[in-house]
Amino acid sequence: MIPSLPRPLWLRASTAVFLVAFLVFLFLPLVIVAVFAFNDANYPAPPWHGFTLDWFLGNDSAGRVGLFRDTQLLASIWTSFVVACWVTVLAVVVGTANAFLMERADFPGKGALSMLMLVPLVIPGVILGISILAFASRVADFASDVFGLELDFLRPGLPLVVLGQFSYIVAIATLTISARLKRFDRTLEDAALNLGATRPAVLRTITLPYLRPALVGSAAIAFLMSFENFNTTLMLVGADSPLTIMMYGRMREGATPVLNAVSLFLMVASALLALTLMRRNDRKDA
Amino acid sequence: MLEATATAAWHRRLMLGLLLAPALLWLFALIVLPHLDLALLSFREPVAPRKYVPSLAQYRTFFAEPLYWHVFMRTAILSALATALTLLIAFPVAWTIAKLARGRMGALLFVVCLIPFWVSETVRTLGWMILLRESGVLPALLVRLGLTNGPVELLYHDATILVGLVYTSLLFMVVPLVGSLESLDNSLIEAAYDLGSGGFAILRKIVIPHAAPGITAGCIVVFMLTLGNYLTPTLLGGKNSLWFTEQIYTQFITRFNWEQGAAFGFLLLALSTAMVWFGLKLSGQRFSDVMRRT
Structure with a gap:
């Protein structure tokens, strides 16, 4: 229950296991999206074909339109x-x-x-x-x-x-x-x-x-x-x-994985926004 | 002197008018009038091009066509299930943040829980699709581990929709729960323990009554958001999703049958409002307090 009360070992162990499982559940989809933005394949799916930046930089001549050339996106x-x-x-x-x-x-x-x-x-x-x-x-x-x-x-x-x-x-x-x-x-x-x-x-x-x-x-x-x-x-x-x-x-x-690339871009952008806000708040508190 | 007070009063009235104008414009032009219009729309029936008569035909269709109320009930039941599951998963997490973690660990864990929700729901759903579809990561892993002979399709099941909905809703449950658990005095739990209560009795008699406002707030918001979700059920459930918002979209945008779509919209709104009301009555809380909590 709470730290000041005795907690049996099984309870502490299962709390830890639950938390780890929860964090995996929370972050797995995001990590997967980010990882497959760099997979050298035409479809965001396993197996891993090696690292590429095509989904960011690629253009028509390579047969792959990367994020920075995808005018629609x-x-x-x-x-x-x-x-x-x-x-x-x-x-x-x-x-x-x-x-x-x-x-x-x-x-x-x-x-x-x-x-x-x-x-x-x-x-x-x-x-x-x-x-x-x-x-x-x-x-x-x-x-x-x-x-x-x-x-x-x-x-x-x-x-x-x-x-x-x-x-x-x-x-x-x-x-x-x-x-x-x-x-x-x-x-x-x-x-x-x-x-x-x-x-x-x-x-x-x-x-x-x-x-x-x-x-x-x-x-x-x-x-x-x-x-x-x-x-x-x-x-x-x-x-x-x-x-x-x-x-x-x-x-x-x-x-194609160009969607993973744009997703990664969104993740980085919102992380930056969140960090800036938190730093502002810290400064205000100090 | 008298003139000065008169000017001051006039100033005050002008200020009030200036402050009231945007609020009234917002609430009436974008909320009240559109919903009244939607109500009118749902109670009429086209009889000839651009000619309408008042009627209950749209609501009759809903009850006469099994598909429609079937989808409606299904959406309601799955939403309730998703809300319950979210509560079950979020509660231990909130408990850990509020009671178990020491010092900065709690705050850190809280921030970590919030991070995924800074990212768009579209991105999170994309992640689940890459993980779960037949050619995706988990089916490949299952084959590798020898658990299945060939890749299995994990998308397009009701369970998949539930996973996606719970995932999307966690934040809205964890935040109010942490708020209400933090205010619970540890000495109450210690006293109950000293008097011989077991863990389950403490949970039932002390923790849950104290956290009830947070639980209600979380459940109301999660149920409402789940009911009105469109993206997660349609992408993770595919053609099998049969979510009610999808029916509204089909009527409104695809078939251009606005009267029918308006009636569906009102039914969804009625269900959502009824659940909010019911939740508030059940826990004896005021609407404004719950909204400020979340």
Whole structure:
């Protein structure tokens, strides 16, 4: 049970075995993906045929298109990046506004609104996707029938993907930023105001710097969640596929190890993001 | 003086309006109205091009066509099973992190558990496909070990789908469990032990009641995510996956039968909401507390 109580040997041994098995279970799929990015074969499967960088650098003449020559994949990474940037900016800005609204303002119906803000988190992503798709189409049809306006951004495509992802990611940003704003000592603001600072100056020099870790943290989470989102995106996507949709399509067909290469790239990128965040936090604590 | 207070009040009202606008725009334009629209869509039936009448036809089809409710029930049952399995696997891990590991080991183990979830679900599923398919790593290993005569197909079974779903869900169970176990005072366990309780009694009478909020939060989130998952069941289950989200996709995108797809969407939403509600009632918790926990 706990360290201060005697634990029989069999219990300690089985705990250790269980933990090792658990870690293997956790990391085996990732290790396998990474290893087969370097296998010198046309299909990501055993046996091992030797080491190659073809799946990163290869071009058409070698008969193998590597990640850095695969224009389709590169374009989809770029698409995901652009979408994620939009979602991040929107989610952090609106999330901050929501945090101030919930922590600082008082108005009738506040309780109901704060409940409503949590609802997007319990709606399955697929349903968020179809509801936004149907509603946007209705609005676009209406505009086209009544005003003769063609609102193309309401048809399946990247703007709709951004809105769909934003609709639930902003709820997470709101929670994160509200939690930190709640712990803020308001006497600091009062002190600054008493000393003659204007309200915008107080916001800029005191409140926002205090919120900074939450802002950075929620931005990172928003970016990551947007980049990895599949369910909502699948329903709203148009001609330009973000990376997850592109990878899904290729995985169904049985793709070459170029998918392993792009996966490895994603692993390295998210590891770097995680490390940067952790280092920031360590510095803040020190 | 009076003028100054009036200006201040006006300022306050302006600020409130500016802060309310994005929140209301988000919640109404992207959540409330789309779902009302989806409800309307599910309660109508096309009778001629661009002509509709209100009807329950979409819901009748769901109950009349065995395939549809079969898939629905199957999705629900497999999701519940995946949630239970996730809890069984995550609990000892959370216990080790919260209670057994000393000093930095606990924190380190916790971070190690989180790492795989920084990587996209697509990548993790790709890993399982390479491991499990007929030409994959595990079947080759089984042949090498002499356990099977030829490579066996390990993909496209219900068990495969469960493995994938449990794998994807672990994080969402471990995090709330660690949170609720860390707050459990060790002296309670020691007292129970000194008074002669066995391990199982301690677990049942002290640990589980104390960790109930964390267990509920984890189960709600895992069940909901599993029910709404699309990627893992379709890729690991192939044509046999028969997952309900796939039916929604087929109706909406492939067949362009939005009315039917909307009805399916609502049924899934109803099931998901019912489970969340049930979980909250069972543990007597408030929705907002559970969401903040995860």
